[in-house]
Amino acid sequence: MRYLITGTAGFIGFHLARRLLADGHDVTGFDGMTRYYDVRLKQARNAVLAQYDRFRMVEGMLEDRSALYQAAEVAEPEVIVHLAAQAGVRYSIEAPGTYVDSNLTGSWNVLELARALQPQHLLMASTSSLYGANPTVPFSESHRADEPLSLYAATKKGMEAMAHSYAHLFGVPSTMFRFFTVYGPWGRPDMALFKFTDAILGDRPIDVYGHGQMARDFTYIDDLIEAVVRLAAVPPGEDNRATGEALIDTLSHQAPYRVVNIGGGKPTPLMDFIRTIEAATGAAAKLNMMDMQAGDVPRTYADPSLLHALTGYTPHTPVAEGVAAFVDWFRGWRAETAG
Template identity: 60%
Template sequence: MRRAFITGTAGFIGFHLAKLLLDQGWQVHGFDGMTSYYDINLKRARLALLQQNLGFTQVEAMLEDAEAVMNAARDAAPDVIIHLAAQAGVRYSLEAPRAYIDSNLVGTFNVMEAARELQVSHLLMASTSSVYGANEDMPFREIDRADHPLTIYAATKKANEAMGHSYAHIHNLPVTMFRFFTVYGPWGRPDMAPFKFTKAILAGDPIDIYNMGEMWRDFTYVTDLVAGIAALIDAVPQRPATRAEIAQGDSLSPAAPFRVVNIGNGQKVRLMDFIEAIEEATGKKAIRNYLPMQTGDVPATWADASLLNHLTGGCPATDVRDGIRAFVDWYRGFYQV
């Protein structure tokens, strides 16, 4: 039986990934700090579902606690480590930047140290499309420059990629970083637009629409996303002997067993179309409050997912209207509205 150590298993993406791997017969050992960034009850409800599977165990501790991370990883004795836990949220990083340094830099270092000591076969870590920052060339490709992050959240994730590369080079530790693109779906985070829009529309409250609605996002349905992560587990990067071995368009490092992979739907959807999909699913019209662009935000994201498709034979494809319908159905059921 294969064993995975996953950080962030009470979180949105970590929950879905743990559930998928458990369904596939893995032994999953979770690690989560259960911070109060958003509703703890939602996190507890996710965990309760995972704990119904005898193949799941969970440690509750903070990523910044190096001893706790190392002890939990040792007890798990994993084949692979998948690091998803982080202080998330682009906008919150403007208010509480230190939380991102503590969790995303110090915490990620602790996870990498555990992977190094345990000599896992593959360390996979979450990054974000936000690292593309001021880059305006779309669709975003992994081989494009991503040197101008616009928020401390994006900067910490870019730093994680650099940290991962150094560990891959020095310790010959295979590392894959995946860049997420606007993930949504059942059990989603309350701070994200789909959740906030659905909650407000059902309650008859106004929704804030930034940049006067001239925004585009590559919305990625969560089950597509975690299927991509699971498929990447066995796409272990190998240190190339020469640069000539690296295929065109591959982000494989010439100096380390390290690769960056976009996981996105490969389509950019206009924000107003996304809102209309929520209106259709809820059967209610939104009260729209149009606002200028927020600091640190970008007008558009759009993934080139061809590398993911090349490595795994698949990529996200759920239509946004189908995904939103599933999210709204979950929201109504969970909150009984």
């Protein structure tokens, strides 16, 4: 299969591209190499992908439609996976314009591309942040997601709504997958695991928001990639309707469109997560207890029933195993970039 993946220099896009290349697919990557975090990490990911003969890279911003279309000409994609975005809940308070540009305008450009190319399947990355402070758990795709607590979540909600209208108007099978706190090797420096590990190994305090009274449904990167690969083979349509007792399929009544959670359904309290990092690093954390930060949610908790019904798969890697794998990778990365 021929894939066009946006965001291949990013954490998730890199892992997905590497998996697909290893499986023998052709992958064209599209990435803006923005400086939201250390570009050396993005360049290192890109260098790994460049070792594959079936990988081609086009650099450009999502807002630049001509660059995106250039990537499509190279890729001739049968499947488009849109992962590139301006990420981060907290940064959306500091730089809201970048979220509108990337997550709305950029995603619209991807939708226009899909309208023109009519791929077999369009998959777009959304977020569990859409559920906000929903008191009903676990979070089901059928729950209301109309009260986002951050602009980041709001732009992802806007992307989902635009995608539904395009799926209805132009018939492109489209799946929105909502990620639940993805972590693992090659992760982003702005995420808690990276920051906590870096600080603990450097004997610096870590900021613990919500006074530690938070929980996340952590999803190990390999589990997430397995789920995405399987979902790519299940474009939404009547031929792929999920069935099961008490199961609600989000397949639209008006369009070949579906929303799917990707999470294991096992939230981990934040303080337990910190203790797991301490065990993996062999060092104690110095805790700086903080109030909840604006835009954050107290917990995430996926209902993975629909994912399992569609793919036969549920994320399952234990947090201790995933954190240990990250710490091993991080030690090597820190050694490479020291000085």
